[in-house]
Amino acid sequence: xxxxxxxxxxxxxxxxxxxxxxxxTESDYTIRFNMLHEPDLTRIQMxxxxxxxxxxxxxxxxxxxxxYAPEQYVVITDEDLEKVPLKTVRSIEIEQFxxxxxxxxxxxxxxxxxxxxxxxxxxxxAFYLLRQVLRDKELTAICKVVIRDREALAALDPFEDTMLLxxxxxxxxxxxxxxxxxxxxxxxxxxAELQMAEQLVEAMTDEFDPGKFKDEYRxxxxxxxxxxxxxxxxxxxxxxxxxxxxxxxxxxxxxxxKQATDDKGKDVKAPTSVEEAKKERATRSATKAKPxxxxxxxxxxxxxxxxxxxxxxxxxxx
Numbered sequence: 049x050x051x052x053x054x055x056x057x058x059x060x061x062x063x064x065x066x067x068x069x070x071x072x073t074e075s076d077y078t079i080r081f082n083m084l085h086e087p088d089l090t091r092i093q094m095x096x097x098x099x100x101x102x103x104x105x106x107x108x109x110x111x112x113x114x115x116y117a118p119e120q121y122v123v124i125t126d127e128d129l130e131k132v133p134l135k136t137v138r139s140i141e142i143e144q145f146x147x148x149x150x151x152x153x154x155x156x157x158x159x160x161x162x163x164x165x166x167x168x169x170x171x172x173x174a175f176y177l178l179r180q181v182l183r184d185k186e187l188t189a190i191c192k193v194v195i196r197d198r199e200a201l202a203a204l205d206p207f208e209d210t211m212l213l214x215x216x217x218x219x220x221x222x223x224x225x226x227x228x229x230x231x232x233x234x235x236x237x238x239x240a241e242l243q244m245a246e247q248l249v250e251a252m253t254d255e256f257d258p259g260k261f262k263d264e265y266r267x268x269x270x271x272x273x274x275x276x277x278x279x280x281x282x283x284x285x286x287x288x289x290x291x292x293x294x295x296x297x298x299x300x301x302x303x304x305x306k307q308a309t310d311d312k313g314k315d316v317k318a319p320t321s322v323e324e325a326k327k328e329r330a331t332r333s334a335t336k337a338k339p340x341x342x343x344x345x346x347x348x349x350x351x352x353x354x355x356x357x358x359x360x361x362x363x364x365x366x
Contacts, residue, residue: 052166054195056138058204060178065171067140069195072162072212079269129197137194140204140213145187148205158222160200160215164207179206244301251308 052068083092095104113121135141167175182189182205189204191213200215275282 058140060142063174065174066168068166069163069213070166072164079266134194136192136199140191140193142189142191144190146190148186148188158217160217163213165211165213179211182206241297244298248301248305248308251305251312
């Protein structure tokens, strides 16, 4: 059973909804490497070293300290953190509601973490009432909450049969794009270029299905690891040709549209005209009808044969 990593309440006006948070993502899926001593391939150990005593100490001997002046520290305990005078230490404070599309356009793309919410039994009705309103009105609840000793800005949205709390970066944590080498002038696009680019986007547009995607890098990395284990020489991939400029943008767009259309056609083969669609539908109907007609004919023949072999009935005399 999953273990909650935070317990508190959603504060919705004067309504208090007791909830628990569970991490919504899995990190064990990532391939991890160990640090080894190169000469003998022995796994190294990360020791906690005290320079004052000049010895290795255990982590149980460590405490949290804040450097309030050079080389001057004050110890902060878990009990001290519990006394922080903020409501968000043990509650998800809803500050406002915002249109979901507007939220997604703003800071939602700079997400930190995602958490499932489990309401306690006593607060389930209020929890699902809030979820229903957010879903019907297509709103996002903008919240503040303290997680792992830090207050975070967060977005609360309906998700499947619960709600999802997504922590966001504060505005001052997001770097400005002014440091990038971006052109100041706008580009003038030819109508044909815009049309071809729109066709490419349209050819690549489809409903988003996360099940279609997988971590191909992880699979490729596992193949490299297995080859090293088996002592097989790993072939180097073909170098990718890099181009400093687009020689003919229209030709590249046309080729891209053709490739995207061909790739889409591999999954669904659609008729090219109304006449072909009618012929295909008629062929399918005829194909389905043949076995049914054959079965009906055989059943009729069996019925006639049984009728002929049945003894004639005698008519009763008055």
